[in-house]
Structures are given as C-alpha cells and as structure tokens.
Amino acid sequence: MKVTEIKSYLASRRELIQKALExxxxxxxxxxxxxxxxxxxxxxxxxKRLRPLLVLAAGEAVGSPxxxxxxxxxAVELIHTYSLIHDDLPAMDNDDFRRGRPTCHKVFGEAVxxxxxxxxxxxxxxxxxxxxxxxxxxxxxxxxxxxxxxxxSQGMIGGQVVDMEAEGRQVTLETVNYIHTHKTGSLIRAxxxxxxxxxxxxxxxxxxxxxxxxxxxxxxxxxxxxxDIEGDFANMGKKGGVDMARGKxxxxxxxxxxxxxxxxxxxxxxxxxLARSLGTKAEPLIYLAGYVLNRQG
Ligand code: GRG
Numbered sequence: 311m312k313v314t315e316i317k318s319y320l321a322s323r324r325e326l327i328q329k330a331l332e333x334x335x336x337x338x339x340x341x342x343x344x345x346x347x348x349x350x351x352x353x354x355x356x357x358k359r360l361r362p363l364l365v366l367a368a369g370e371a372v373g374s375p376x377x378x379x380x381x382x383x384x385a386v387e388l389i390h391t392y393s394l395i396h397d398d399l400p401a402m403d404n405d406d407f408r409r410g411r412p413t414c415h416k417v418f419g420e421a422v423x424x425x426x427x428x429x430x431x432x433x434x435x436x437x438x439x440x441x442x443x444x445x446x447x448x449x450x451x452x453x454x455x456x457x458x459x460x461x462x463s464q465g466m467i468g469g470q471v472v473d474m475e476a477e478g479r480q481v482t483l484e485t486v487n488y489i490h491t492h493k494t495g496s497l498i499r500a501x502x503x504x505x506x507x508x509x510x511x512x513x514x515x516x517x518x519x520x521x522x523x524x525x526x527x528x529x530x531x532x533x534x535x536x537x538d539i540e541g542d543f544a545n546m547g548k549k550g551g552v553d554m555a556r557g558k559x560x561x562x563x564x565x566x567x568x569x570x571x572x573x574x575x576x577x578x579x580x581x582x583x584l585a586r587s588l589g590t591k592a593e594p595l596i597y598l599a600g601y602v603l604n605r606q607g
Contacts, residue, residue: 311590311593311594313597316593316594316597319594320363320594320597323363323366323367323376324359324363326366326376326377326380327359327362327363327366327380327383327384327387328359330380330381330383330384331353331354331362331384331387332354334381334384334388334433334437335349335350335353335433338350344418344422345422345425345426345429347418348395348414348417348418348422348423348425348426349391349426349429349430349433351414351417351418352391352394352395352414352426352430353387353388353391353430355408355409355411356409356410356411357387357390357391357409359387360530360598360602361383361386361387361390361497361498361501362383362384362386362387362501363383363594363598364498364501364502364505364523364526364595364598365379365382365383365386365501365502365504365505366379366380366383366505367505367592367594367595367598368501368502368503368504368505368506368509368511368519368522368523368595369505369506369508369509370505370509370591370594371505371506371509371515371519371585371588371589371591371592371594371595372505372506372509372510372511372512372515372519372588372591373509373510373591374505374508374509374510377442378442378443378444378445378508378509379442379504379505379508379509380442381437381438381440381442382438382453382457382504382505382508384434384437384438385434385435385437385438385457386434386457386497386500386501386504388430388431388433388434388437389430389431389434389457389461389466389497390497391427391430392426392427392428392430392431392434393427393461393466393470393497394408395413395414395415395423395424395426395427395430396423396424396427397470398413398414398415398423399415399420399423399424400415400420402470402474414426414427431461434457435454435457435458438450438453438454438457439454442508445508449507449508449510450508452507453503453504453507453508456500456503456504456507457500457504459496459500460496460497460499460500461496461497461500464492465492465496465497465500466492466493466494466496466497468492469488469489469490469491469492469493469494469495469496470492470493472485472488472489472492472493473489473493473559476489476559477558477559481559481564482564483561483564483565485559486559486560486561486564487528489559490527490528490531490532490561491524491527491528493531494527494528494530494531494534495523495524495527495528495530495531496527497527498523498526498527498530499520499523499524499527500523501523502519502520502522502523502526503516503519503520503523505519506519506520515588518584518585518587518588519584519588521580521584522581522584522585522595522599525577525578525580525581525584525599526577526578526581526598526599526602528577529574529577529578529581529599529602529603530602532560532561532562532570532573532574532577533574533602533603533605535558535560535561535562535563535570536561536562536567536570536571536574537605537606537607538560539562539567561573561574574603575603578599578600578602578603581595581599582596582599582600585599
C-alpha cells in the first residue's frame with residue numbers, strides 16, 4: 311500500500327467512525343438535554359479518533375470487514391471521552407481548555423460534566439453489547455471483559471491514581487512505567503485486543519496485536535510528554551519561564567529528552583515489526599505507529 315492509499319484508508323475509516331458515533335448517542339435535544347448536550351459537546355470536539363482507528367485496523371489486519379468492529383470502536387472512544395471530561399474537572403487537573411475549546415465543566419457546570427462522563431462510560435457498554443452480524447456472542451462477551459478491565463481500577467483508573475499519588479514526588483522509572491502502561495496503555499492495548507477478538511484473530515495473531523498495542527501505548531504517552539515539554543519550550547517567552555517537567559512522572563523527567571525520544575522510537579519500531587509480521591493487511595497499523603512517533607499534537 312502506498313502512503314496515499316493508507317491516508318485514504320484512514321480518511322474512509324474516520325468517516326465510518328464519525329457516522330457510527332453520531333448514531334450511537336441519543337440526540338443532543340433528547341430528554342434530559344443538559345446531559346446529552348454535554349456528551350455531544352465532548353464527543354464531537356475534534357479528537358483524533360486514534361483509538362477507534364486502532365480497533366478497525368487491528369480487526370481488518372486479521373481479515374475482518376470494518377462494520378462488525380464499529381461498536382467496539384465507538385465504545386472505546388466513549389470511554390476515552392469520559393476520561394478526558396473527568397480528568398479536566400477541578401478535583402483532578404482543573405483544566406479550562408481542551409482541544410482549543412472550553413472544557414465540558416466550564417460550559418455545562420461541574421455536576422453535569424461529571425454525569426456526562428458517567429453516562430458516556432455506561433453507554434459504552436450498551437453499545438459494545440450489541441452483537442454484530444457474523445460475530446459469535448462469546449467474542450462480544452470477551453471484548454466487553456477486555457474493555458471493562460482496561461478502563462477499571464487495574465487499568466486506566468489504577469494508572470490515574472498512581473499518577474496522582476506521584477505528583478510532586480521523585481518517582482522511579484518502574485512507577486512511571488506503571489502509570490503509563492495503565493493510565494494510557496491499557497485502553498490502547500484493549501483497542502488492539504478487541505479488534506483482534508472481534509475480527510477473528512487466532513491466538514498467535516492476538517498475541518502479536520497485544521504486543522503491538524503495549525509498545526504503542528507506552529510510546530504514545532512518552533511522545534505526549536515530549537510534546538508537552540517542547541510546547542513549553544516554544545511558549546517560554548509568552549509564559550515567562552517553564553517548569554521543565556519537574557515533579558512529573560514522565561520518561562523525559564526521569565531520563566532526559568534525548569533518551570526518552572530514543573525509547574519512543576524503539577517502541578514504535580518494534581510495534582511496526584510486529585505489525586509487519588501480520589502481513590499486508592496490517593499496513594495501516596505500521597503507518598499508525600509511525601504517526602504516533604512523529605505526530606505534532
Ligand atoms: C479521570 C477517569 C479518569 C481517567 C484518567 C486517560 C486519563 C486517565 C486521563 C486523561 C488525561 C491524559 C493526559 C491522559 C493520557 C492519555 C492522553 C495523552 C490522552 C489524550 O489522548 P489523545 O491525544 O486525545 O488521543 P484526542 O484529543 O485526540 O482524543
């Protein structure tokens with residue numbers, strides 16, 4: 311596949327995802343509108359849709375058509391959106407802006423934002439529990455288990471808790487690894503596993519997809535932290551000095567920017583090699599790993 315073909319593949323899959331997301335939520339005006347408007351506001355706020363794309367690319371890599379993968383793709387984006395709404399709340403990061411727009415609680419108030427996040431989380435499982443044509447029910451049950459564990463206290467929430475506890479403290483690389491592989495990595499790993507499970511992967515393919523997801527999840531968070539620091543450097547003049555990642559549980563803070571970049575590069579390269587071993591249908595996964603490494607936002 312040429313790069314232009316992969317780009318048009320991704321554009322067509324983004325469109326499928328967009329339509330599926332639009333039809334999976336109650337309309338914004340449906341009763342009670344306050345919560346539905348808040349859910350729509352955050353779900354359609356310009357996210358990259360990386361996670362749903364990974365679900366589709368994983369399932370298609372093992373021979374599935376995209377349609378049966380769409381409920382899982384939507385479910386993971388609903389959960390991702392809920393996590394961002396809650397992460398922005400005053401009790402957590404207290405952020406006023408996300409993706410260049412006021413955060414959900416700034417527009418709808420804290421209580422509605424909290425509930426909109428809760429509603430997105432629960433709705434994810436309602437969407438995922440629909441059994442697509444041609445997919446065995448036990449595979450759907452398995453995918454539900456994957457997503458629930460990935461989002462829960464031994465997955466994303468566990469990572470968030472350890473991250474909160476680490477704030478302002480000197481932490482070991484082991485703790486940083488725990489935070490990254492759970493807070494960010496769990497959901498990304500679940501994308502690959504759900505795509506594989508629902509797409510009909512055999513055990514070996516599922517293991518390869520899982521390892522790709524683990525590498526990519528860690529690389530994604532490292533590059534996010536690198537982008538944060540580089541953004542701070544770029545804004546230095548405007549902000550009047552920066553706190554250069556001090557007190558943050560990140561690879562650049564533990565190892566320095568250069569080594570963090572090298573590790574992110576290695577992880578993405580390994581992910582690409584794993585994808586390559588799945589054959590030509592996995593080419594979008596190779597491209598997506600390159601994208602994660604080189605992205606600017
Ligand atoms: C508060 C329930 C709860 C969970 C917290 C995921 C998370 C755990 C917090 C979100 C904030 C954060 C910095 C997460 C790390 C993962 C990350 C870099 C998210 C941003 O993902 P992108 O870049 O976002 O895919 P878009 O905007 O493209 O959807």
